[in-house]
Amino acid sequence: MEKKRFTCYGSTMSSQPVRALCFIADPCESQALFSLLPFTALYPPRIFRYHTPQxxxxLCLLHAWGSSAVHHAIQDYPQALTSYDLWLNLGFAGACSPAIPLSTCYLIEHLGKLHPHDQSLSEAPQLIFTPKATALQTTSLVTADAPYILGFHKTFQLVDMEGYAIATLAHSQGLPLSIIKITSDYTLPRRKTFVQEHSAALASVLAKTLLSSLPEILESATIPRKQDRLLDSTPD
Incomplete structure (x- = not known):
């Protein structure tokens, strides 16, 4: 497949080039992007670059799940904190309700942190985004310390393992951030096999969604702000 040269014509990007860093946890989530765009290795195996005049x-590949993987990546590549206009986080997320369709991409506008020992939110403040309107649906995300396979939940929508750590860093650094997640599976036991069987197709949908909406996604990035009021954390 011939790789594209993607041109970004968003109004924010028309005056000067934009520098964006996209965090992706698992290499399987990024395979489709590598097939669609001509990335070059900047600091392999972690940092890869796609460049146009605009x-x-x-890409910052974490090669692991969880907040510790985010912090290790920043230690390895401290330029992440100072060399970019904005951040992105792209990846898979579990759906916490059977009413949420799989293989669907969402832009995150609310983010909370799960307590490590139960199904409730921790005392960490909720993070709020105020993205501009895009073609993507918006929803809320909670971040867990381990794969969440405790079943459906009354109020949670999506769950991941890296979003809160990335958003907390973006908040502290004053960096705009957009988080885009694709619903990869439901938060049920024995989910691993399902994700493995469908990871290539999910990564393809995620990459194509990013590229088709990239100007909007970049322009919708906002600095996460903290809010003490927590999401309802009552399990179903």
Missing amino acids: LTLD
Whole structure:
């Protein structure tokens, strides 16, 4: 397949080039992007770059799940904190309700942190985004310390393992952030096999959604702000 040269014509990007860093936890989530865009290795195996006159898009592959993987990546690549106009986080997320369709991409506008020992939210403040309107649906996300397989939940929508750590860093650094998640599976036991069987198709949908909406996604990035009021954390 011939790789594209993507041109970004958003109003924010028309005056000067934009430098964006995209965090992706698992290499399987990024495979489709590598097949669609001509990335070059900047600091392999972690940092890869796609460049046009309008946009520099760097990928930061965490090669692991969880907040510790985010912090290790920042230690390895401290330029992440100072060399970019905005951040992105792209990846898979579990759906906490059977009413949420799979293989669907969402832009995150609310983010909370799960307590490590139960199904409730921790005392960490909720993070709020105020993205501009895009073609993507918006929803809320909670971040867990381990794969969440405790079943459906009355109020949670999506769950991941890295979003809160990335958003907390973006807040502290004053960096705009957009988080885009695709519903990869339901938060049920024995989910791992399902994700493995469908990871290539999910990564393809995620990559194509990013590229088709990239100007909007970049322009919708906002600095996460903290809010003490927590999401309802009552399990179903």
